[in-house]
Amino acid sequence: MxxxxxxxxxxxxxxxxxxxxxxxxxxxxxxxxxxxxxxxTIMFVPACCTSVVQGIGPGAAISVPLxxxxxxxxxxxxxxxAAAAEILGxxxxxxxxxGDGGTYDIGLQAISGAAERGDNVLYICYNNQMYSNTGxxxxxxxxxxxxxxTTWTGKTEHMKDMGMILIAHRVPYVAATSVGYPDDxxxxxxxxxxxxxxxxxxxxxxxxxxxxxxxxxTIRLGRLxxxxxxxxxxxxxxxxxxxNGYTKLVAEGKREFKPVEEFLRxxxxxxxxxxxxxxDDILEEIQRWIKERFEWYLSxxxx
Amino acid sequence: MPEDVNKYLPLSKPKIxxxxxxxxxxxxxxxxxxxxxxxxxxxxxxxxxxxILLEDDRPKIDYDYCKGCGVCARECPxxxxxxxxxx
Ligand SMILES: Cc1ncc(C[n+]2csc(CCOP(=O)(O)OP(=O)(O)O)c2C)c(N)n1
Ligand code: SF4
Ligand code: SF4
Ligand code: SF4
Numbered sequence: 270m271x272x273x274x275x276x277x278x279x280x281x282x283x284x285x286x287x288x289x290x291x292x293x294x295x296x297x298x299x300x301x302x303x304x305x306x307x308x309x310t311i312m313f314v315p316a317c318c319t320s321v322v323q324g325i326g327p328g329a330a331i332s333v334p335l336x337x338x339x340x341x342x343x344x345x346x347x348x349x350x351a352a353a354a355e356i357l358g359x360x361x362x363x364x365x366x367x368g369d370g371g372t373y374d375i376g377l378q379a380i381s382g383a384a385e386r387g388d389n390v391l392y393i394c395y396n397n398q399m400y401s402n403t404g405x406x407x408x409x410x411x412x413x414x415x416x417x418x419t420t421w422t423g424k425t426e427h428m429k430d431m432g433m434i435l436i437a438h439r440v441p442y443v444a445a446t447s448v449g450y451p452d453d454x455x456x457x458x459x460x461x462x463x464x465x466x467x468x469x470x471x472x473x474x475x476x477x478x479x480x481x482x483x484x485x486x487t488i489r490l491g492r493l494x495x496x497x498x499x500x501x502x503x504x505x506x507x508x509x510x511x512x513n514g515y516t517k518l519v520a521e522g523k524r525e526f527k528p529v530e531e532f533l534r535x536x537x538x539x540x541x542x543x544x545x546x547x548x549d550d551i552l553e554e555i556q557r558w559i560k561e562r563f564e565w566y567l568s569x570x571x572x
Numbered sequence: 573m574p575e576d577v578n579k580y581l582p583l584s585k586p587k588i589x590x591x592x593x594x595x596x597x598x599x600x601x602x603x604x605x606x607x608x609x610x611x612x613x614x615x616x617x618x619x620x621x622x623x624i625l626l627e628d629d630r631p632k633i634d635y636d637y638c639k640g641c642g643v644c645a646r647e648c649p650x651x652x653x654x655x656x657x658x659x
Contacts, residue, residue, distance in 0.1 A: 277613035281622040285637035286589030289620065291597065292641035296620025328587030451617050477641075485642030485655075488618050 271455045279304040287330035289322045292484025294448040294474035298395045301451045305458035308333060310362040311350060315343040317368035318402045343367045344379035348388040362462055365392040369410035370400040373431050384438040384467040391461050391468045397476035405479045414551045416538040423541060427558055435469040436505045442468040444504040449491025453502060453514055473500045481537030490535060498526035498559045501566060510570040520567060529556050598640030600655040602633055608652035615644035
């Protein structure tokens with residue numbers, strides 16, 4: 270396992286003085302990802318906050334070659350690049366890097382196609398559970414009850430399970446991780462880098478302006494999401510599903526998930542569930558969904 | 573590729589500070605108390621801005637770019653970082 274001290278020593282390929290908001294989860298997710306991948310990487314980034322963080326020319330905040338794609342085409346452009354790299358015999362990681370809007374919704378058919386063809390692409394979704402770049406709209410990754418500017422009384426549906434959609438494609442590697450655990454992100458990206466074919470990693474990315482919390486809580490919320498079972502740490506590799514970190518401890522019966530309220534209460538996107546009137550119906554449904562989803566994963570997993 | 577490729581293609585080059593000295597965004601500034609610091613380097617890893625550097629094993633904040641988010645202070649396990657109001 271990589272240690273914090275190892276990570277601290279590695280070169281940063283995301284440069285300071287970029288356009289991200291204070292406390293932005295992309296900073297942590299992308300810094301760590303690029304530490305695991307190194308300079309021999311080409312990024313394909315659709316319209317999303319990262320395309321703003323990267324900046325406008327002639328300067329760029331990301332120190333690897335990067336190509337901006339149309340919103341729905343990160344996976345298909347990366348597929349073409351992977352084919353070119355193979356023909357030219359180049360040893361390079363083709364990284365598609367997109368938000369959840371570009372992944373769960375508008376980019377889904379391009380991802381499914383690339384996964385089905387087994388294209389040699391590492392696809393990473395930094396998942397802030399809404400379209401943040403355009404001012405916080407609902408996406409397929411937005412959880413039940415969450416406020417966004419298009420669900421201003423709270424979203425009425427649960428989030429989509431993108432990881433399971435990729436697992437159903439039987440690709441070589443699928444993993445879910447969280448900005449709360451940079452070492453877990455590093456290990457998973459490193460492992461994915463060494464594999465061939467289509468690989469998918471979903472990084473939960475708590476976003477201060479979108480989730481409505483103070484900017485110092487980004488990492489803390491990334492951990493609470495795991496400790497409450499709201500998000501799971503897992504990897505699907507060579508046909509087997511396994512848990513990691515806190516999720517693994519719960520699966521082995523060594524820990525329990527904390528009540529999800531501990532996670533929800535710290536974010537004002539859920540404030541209307543607590544005041545002026547407590548919405549036990551929605552809170553109980555979120556808690557029930559967490560339990561049901563975990564049991565579903567448990568039934569498929571090797572512990 | 574020819575050396576003067578930049579003349580013909582609109583390519584960007586990596587640059588620190590593409591959004592200027594982002595330290596000017598700050599309202600609260602983190603301050604490290606080196607007597608308390610146990611050199612665990614957690615702050616270096618979690619800073620979203622990559623603006624804490626290592627100098628002889630010690631964390632050092634680059635105030636030119638630190639946006640004052642407070643993540644480092646929140647995550648320091650021994651409370652060695654405090655946020656001080658700057659303006
Ligand atoms: C076809 C198309 N529709 C809409 C847009 C406008 N647009 C740009 S970025 C964005 C939101 C991206 O959301 P997400 O993928 O979740 O990334 P995030 O902004 O959260 O980082 C939208 C709707 C676009 N660029 N192209
Ligand atoms: S809106 Fe959220 S994801 Fe986008 S730059 Fe700001 S903090 Fe980062
Ligand atoms: S997190 Fe705190 S103790 Fe650890 S290196 Fe930073 S200041 Fe020192
Ligand atoms: S306040 Fe935020 S930007 Fe500044 S050093 Fe701490 S973590 Fe980095």
